Amino acid sequence: MSLLEVKDLRTSFFTDSGEVKAVDGISFSLEKGKVLGIVGESGSGKSVTAYSIMQILSYPGRIVSGSIKLDGEELVGADKKTLRSMRGSKISIIFQDPMTSLNPVFTIGNQLIEAIMLHTPRNRKEATERAIEMITLVGINDPAKRLKQYPHELSGGMRQRIMIAMALACEPDILIADEPTTALDVTIQAQILELMKKLQEEMGMAIIMVTHDLGVIVSMCDEVVVMYAGKACEKGSVDEIFYDPKHEYTKGLLRSIPYGSKALGRLIPISGSPVDMLNMPQGCAFSPRCDKAMKICLKEKCEIVQLTPTHSAACWVNVKEAVDRKEILPDREISEEEYASLKNGGEHIERS
Amino acid sequence: MSEAKEKEVLVEVINLKQHFEIPVGFLKSKKLKAVDGISFKINKGETLGLVGESGCGKTTAGRTLLHLYEPTDGQIFFNGKEVVTKEELEEFRQNASMVFQDPYSSLNPRMTVGDIIGEPLDVHNLYTTRQQREARIHELMELVGLSSEHATRYAHEFSGGQRQRVGIARALAVSPQLIVCDEPVSALDVSIQAQIINMFEDLQEKLGLTYLFIAHDLLVVRHISDKIAVMYLGKIVEMADSEEIFKKPLHPYTESLMSAVPSPDPETARNSKRIVLTGDVPSPLDIPSGCPFRTRCPKAFDRCSIDVPYLREVEPNHFASCHLLDK
Ligand SMILES: Nc1ncnc2c1ncn2[C@@H]1O[C@H](COP(=O)(O)OP(=O)(O)OP(=O)(O)O)[C@@H](O)[C@H]1O
Ligand SMILES: Nc1ncnc2c1ncn2[C@@H]1O[C@H](COP(=O)(O)OP(=O)(O)OP(=O)(O)O)[C@@H](O)[C@H]1O
Ligand SMILES: [Mg+2]
Numbered sequence A: 001m002s003l004l005e006v007k008d009l010r011t012s013f014f015t016d017s018g019e020v021k022a023v024d025g026i027s028f029s030l031e032k033g034k035v036l037g038i039v040g041e042s043g044s045g046k047s048v049t050a051y052s053i054m055q056i057l058s059y060p061g062r063i064v065s066g067s068i069k070l071d072g073e074e075l076v077g078a079d080k081k082t083l084r085s086m087r088g089s090k091i092s093i094i095f096q097d098p099m100t101s102l103n104p105v106f107t108i109g110n111q112l113i114e115a116i117m118l119h120t121p122r123n124r125k126e127a128t129e130r131a132i133e134m135i136t137l138v139g140i141n142d143p144a145k146r147l148k149q150y151p152h153e154l155s156g157g158m159r160q161r162i163m164i165a166m167a168l169a170c171e172p173d174i175l176i177a178d179e180p181t182t183a184l185d186v187t188i189q190a191q192i193l194e195l196m197k198k199l200q201e202e203m204g205m206a207i208i209m210v211t212h213d214l215g216v217i218v219s220m221c222d223e224v225v226v227m228y229a230g231k232a233c234e235k236g237s238v239d240e241i242f243y244d245p246k247h248e249y250t251k252g253l254l255r256s257i258p259y260g261s262k263a264l265g266r267l268i269p270i271s272g273s274p275v276d277m278l279n280m281p282q283g284c285a286f287s288p289r290c291d292k293a294m295k296i297c298l299k300e301k302c303e304i305v306q307l308t309p310t311h312s313a314a315c316w317v318n319v320k321e322a323v324d325r326k327e328i329l330p331d332r333e334i335s336e337e338e339y340a341s342l343k344n345g346g347e348h349i350e351r352s
Numbered sequence B: 001m002s003e004a005k006e007k008e009v010l011v012e013v014i015n016l017k018q019h020f021e022i023p024v025g026f027l028k029s030k031k032l033k034a035v036d037g038i039s040f041k042i043n044k045g046e047t048l049g050l051v052g053e054s055g056c057g058k059t060t061a062g063r064t065l066l067h068l069y070e071p072t073d074g075q076i077f078f079n080g081k082e083v084v085t086k087e088e089l090e091e092f093r094q095n096a097s098m099v100f101q102d103p104y105s106s107l108n109p110r111m112t113v114g115d116i117i118g119e120p121l122d123v124h125n126l127y128t129t130r131q132q133r134e135a136r137i138h139e140l141m142e143l144v145g146l147s148s149e150h151a152t153r154y155a156h157e158f159s160g161g162q163r164q165r166v167g168i169a170r171a172l173a174v175s176p177q178l179i180v181c182d183e184p185v186s187a188l189d190v191s192i193q194a195q196i197i198n199m200f201e202d203l204q205e206k207l208g209l210t211y212l213f214i215a216h217d218l219l220v221v222r223h224i225s226d227k228i229a230v231m232y233l234g235k236i237v238e239m240a241d242s243e244e245i246f247k248k249p250l251h252p253y254t255e256s257l258m259s260a261v262p263s264p265d266p267e268t269a270r271n272s273k274r275i276v277l278t279g280d281v282p283s284p285l286d287i288p289s290g291c292p293f294r295t296r297c298p299k300a301f302d303r304c305s306i307d308v309p310y311l312r313e314v315e316p317n318h319f320a321s322c323h324l325l326d327k
């Protein structure tokens, strides 16, 4: 049994302009001590997936269907008491902006000690000791003094580390980190990633790392879920995703990162704009931006195809029958060569 | 590239300073040295990348260069002539513009996209008839890949990438020679970022533009820049050709900055070693004595807390300021 098992999770926001299917049928599992990365376009549903697991969705959002099992126990539809004991003590979350989650009117110590007392069986004295220990652990000097300071008296990097200290102080089994370093400078980011990795190894904690930074994914994760328009378009190990991507969005994403100098030539962007979640295409959500789109891609969504025991993707390019049927769009002429390569399992070749 | 022909310098900055007075308590103030004596040249048609941590003074340097902030000190030469008099300044301003970081908040929500792009034309009286103005707006929109039919729409109807295109069209309105691009792609998705970077490169080629390109994403800066300057607490600590600085960083700060970038390639990531700095960036109100980087420098020694190191040409066209490089 996995530590966390998410099955066909669907979460929607019921807005005045219609239903936004922010998470539209996502499944993944997380083993003890592993790091799972969630990467994808802005608005693809990464944060909503994280909030759904914690069940801290804001109005008008709610889980429509699916299952989230922690240690075999169902969290969807669970009572308040179960959820309260889960949050903080079994699963903790670090938000992107530390200012929104630290209360400006209380001292760091106050917030940290209260959280520890709430989630672990410690009295005030023990909780204070634990708080000092954690602040030291996240690399902040003078911990006793820090406890008396207010959030605004600390730098952004320090506040983020305090958040991490708070999330970790309760010794969760799973840490969900939603863009934990996006707002930070690379040198501070390196400090924090190093720290999270060390704690994960020492405490045997599992991490869900939400980020749009592919470098962060590579340096931290064992497995990766790539999201596009509310769906997991591809899932696999870091090497599978980065060296053998099987979804056209993943391929496009990897091609668009600058790797080296100007001399290496122009970047290869993904054309078009991100999807309008209120106006989703009928077929594959990525098809309007996809160079390789076939007729079927515009008509029908592709099911998830399991390619190896760890690698899966929902892209028609991997479905031999679709490629064989010459489902090529008439208005997107492709060469014989390219067509042949599509038939050979969708090997990617560069379009000039 | 033929080295025989000297490249033409478009803009040269010497000892540029921007000190802000920050009130501390009653009737007292402190000097915040946001930019503290930087010097650089940018050749015509080339890009200088400006990198460094948050608060090191990149935006202030860009704004001070364009005189959006009155410089505290320093000289600016444009096309070989120093910009001093009011007329010279006005002429310089018509030849230099800025693209801002945040495509979401930098555009006025109550103005149509056409009027946003046309505003610099109004300010500098760059047309005589309404038709001329309109034609120019449409031309600019096409230039950045926007449909001119959208001129009557409002910015909030556009996606982030499209809004950044509007910002760029607006910067191009005065037909500038120099554009200061302040984190123009930081707020965009990777897939859209590549579209905009390509556009910057195409426009540079087509219009012969010169860029000062500010960004904190080193992969982006490496891709777009001919030269790179690294700032730390208001000073340039290293400057060289883009590839040179990545292959052979001389300053310990540059070295740690480069090594801190997580590589998006699993093999490279497995084989690279990060230099993790300790401590936080000091407050610019309280800059350490001697070398400003010494409080975080893994290689600091006695002299670093006493003497201020100066930027000097350590190797041909490779400048750095570090006592370790004094042999
Ligand atoms: N309160 C809300 N009301 C309506 N729609 C919402 C709300 N919160 C999120 N959404 C929608 O849900 C979708 C997924 O949002 P989410 O925040 O999960 O994206 P994300 O992948 O985390 O993006 P980013 O990288 O920008 O953080 C988006 O299309 C968003 O517009
Ligand atoms: N108008 C101003 N008045 C006073 N201080 C300012 C002003 N503008 C900037 N500063 C200060 O000057 C320093 C440099 O700021 P600047 O915005 O130039 O940094 P930056 O390198 O662009 O940072 P970032 O990467 O966060 O954009 C900071 O300490 C900032 O607080
Ligand atoms: Mg998010």
Ligand SMILES: [Mg+2]
Pocket (backbone or CB within 6 Å): B058, B059, B060
């Ligand atoms: Mg800035």
